[in-house]
Amino acid sequence: MSKWQRLWGPVVAALALILLDPATARAEPAVPVPPNGLLSDKAEGTLSAADRDFVTKVRLAGLWEIPAGEMAQQKSDDPRIQSIGKSISAQHVALDQLTRTAAKKLKIDLPDKPNADQQKWLGEMRDAEGEEFDQIYIDRLRAAHGKIFPAIANIRAGTRNDTVRRLAQQANQFVMTHMTLLESSDIVDYQALPTVPPPNAPTATPVAAAARPAPAPAPVSNMPLILATLGGGVAAGALLTRQLLKGSRRRAYRPRYYNE
Incomplete structure (x- = not known):
């Protein structure tokens, strides 16, 4: 009898979760389910400090x-909250087993009690x-x-360890399942x-940059041109004056013939 109980226990638990939350049994045809079986699990690849921190946080x-979900089943008067607490608590038992198995492969020491903030929330x-x-x-x-949702995405995208x-x-x-269950409470x-956070300001594209007006050239001083013009004018005036003086001297010196 105990053998059959061990075999049927997980099956009964899974059926209970489906009955408590029928939506989990209905997959959306157009939405793919990640094929986790295609991922290797050999503890290969560099293990970073961020990887260790992630496993610890899970x-x-x-x-x-898990204890919060147990309290939800005992302290809440709302059947929906009780159902949510039972589902999340049971699923965290399964996730915790996956986490401990991974930590053992990776030789990561895991905590055995919640941190200070989590103990405060339980209180x-x-x-x-x-x-x-x-x-x-x-x-x-x-x-x-x-809070942990984007952290998981960063690790999934960047870790080197399989x-x-x-x-x-x-x-x-x-996490996505739990967020959906929690939001189904409507409170x-x-x-x-x-x-x-707002997106970063977009950088200018080459087309946009080309459309911008070219910067105005730096102003060029006209002083050298003015000085050159003045110098040229003075020289030309001096030359003209000299020519006029020579002409007047020639006219003044013209010899006078007495037989005229």
């Missing part, structure tokens, strides 16, 4: 979101009841998933989420 996420949830709990639970988890690359792709699918405070 582990930390499970360490607080807020323990002190809240009913709708107040629901709001804290949804807002804290939605903000946390939104095991980290595979874990990042898997974690990305978990996410989107105004409290960090805004997307």
Whole structure:
């Protein structure tokens, strides 16, 4: 009997998740599902400090979101919040197993308790009841998933290690699923989420640069031209004066003939 229970246990758990969240059983035909099986997982490639930090953060996420989901099932009066908490908690158990397997291959030591911020969030949830709990639970988890989402994308795009690359792709699918579940509560405070930074100012294209008017040439001083003109005028005046003086002298010196 125990053997059959071990075999059927994971199947029953998966069916329960589908029943709690039927949308997970319906794939959108036009949207591809990443073929994770095509990725290698041999712990090959340089392991960077960012890679190690990423694996640690995935582990930390499970360490607080699993108990948070358990509290959602116990403390919330809303069946939808209870369902969301159960789904996210169970999925983090699966993700945590993937993370510990990857860390073992990569020889990364993982933490065994949430960090200070995460313990504070769990404390807020323990002190809240009913709708107040629901709001804290949804807002804290939605903000946390939104923060790690771009970090996962950076690791997936830039890591040199194949095991980290595979874990990042898997974690990305978990995070997108959890964000969608949390948003299905219809109580996410989107105004409290960090805004997307504005895009950088576009650089000028060659066409745009060519269309710009050419800069005006630097002003050239006219002083040398003026001085040259004045000098030429003075020289010409002196020459003309000299010619006039010679002509007047010749006329004044003309000899007078007495027989005229």
